[in-house]
Amino acid sequence: MEKQKRWPKGKKRKPYSRVRDESAPRKPQNAYVRFMNEKREGVASKNPKLSVAEVTKILGSQWTNLSQEDKKKYLVAAENDKARYLQKLKAHPPGLQPKASNMPGPSSSNAPPPKECSTPPANPGDIPIFTEAFLDHNKAKDAELRQLRKSNAEYAEQSAMLQRHIDNLRAAISRLDSETQSHVQNNAKLKNKLQNMRELIVKTFKDLPIPGSSMLPTAKNADTYMKSVQDIMEHPSDDNKDFISAVKEIVLKKRKRDFQTYIMCLASRTRTFGNDIFVTVAG
Structure with a gap:
């Protein structure tokens, strides 16, 4: 049994290729591809700075927002093209076989054919596969996904910052409520004391x-x-001597502390009233 030869080390393999059958019928285009081919040049001319992926993204958005009535002509054309393709495919002889592999050795002619891409389209029936438009659409979706992830991280950071602000505001509101309640209680006590005085x-x-x-x-x-x-009391005169003497007598009989508290309650009207009157009385 003859030993199978190995591939020489350092020698590059030639890519596997098929012979194109020029007489084979042209594959049909679906409605989405027809729409893109019709609108691509117009969108690219209006936006010359956009890349192919960005133009494809705009076209995909326009196709998604297109009404069924506007899509109808593309769908009908795609169905007619598909019927044409199937009719010609029945009448066409079997296609040519792929070229033999350049792999050295007696079994090189039995090399298995390359595997076809099995990546499914993003939207079956709308986005074509194995085409430049399909690859461009995938690139656009990947870029959009990266942008969404970046935006999501930024929104999460902003949300955490806002939550900290909310917590600080709640703490400040709680402190203000406590202080307000304390002031209300003190005011009620002072009001009651003022009324008693x-x-x-x-x-x-x-x-x-x-x-x-x-x-x-x-x-x-x-x-x-x-x-x-x-x-x-601040401006005594001979006519008011009896009145001043009566006031001094009354103040000396009453507790100075009660009158001083009353004077403090009237601080909004005259802040020196309490000290002045008692200094005058003492004099």
């Missing part, structure tokens, strides 16, 4: 009218009454 003033000075006006303190004019008392 007004009642005390009305009760204490009920028999002491303001000189020249005969105004007595009430729940409504307690603040105005005390402001008038402050003015008289």
Whole structure:
């Protein structure tokens, strides 16, 4: 038995090739290929800077958005072309055999034929296979997929940043709510204290009218009454000696702390009222 020869080391293999049968009928084109062949030149002329893959992507989008009524002429033409091809294929003799392999050795004529590409089309019936358009379409889809992955990563990063901002805002809102509740409680206490002090003033000075006006303190004019008392104490005169003496006597009898708290509640109207009146009384 003769030993089979090996392929010489370092020698390149010649690619496997078939002999083209020039008399074979031309393969039919589907509707999508017909649409692309018709519109490709127009899209490329309007967008000269776009690559072949980008032009194919635009054409694919236009085909997808095309109505069935507009697709009808391409579908009909594709069916007619397919019928023509099948009719001529029946009348055509069997095609030529592929060339023998250049592999040395006695069994080189029995070399197996190359495997055909088994990659399925993206959209069967619309995108042709084994054509330049098919490869361009795949390249465009790969580029689109990479862009989508990049955009997805950017959106995820932005989403994480926004989530951190939301968490910070929620924490700030919680702090503000707590502070607001504390202020509301303090205001309620001060309001209650102010009301008690007004009642005390009305009760204490009920028999002491303001000189020249005969105004007595009430729940409504307690603040105005005390402001008038402050003015008289800051600017004493001989006509107001009796009134000033009565005020000093009343203040000395009452707790200074209660009046000081009342004065603090009136800080929005006069901030020096409390200190002035008590310094005047002490003097």
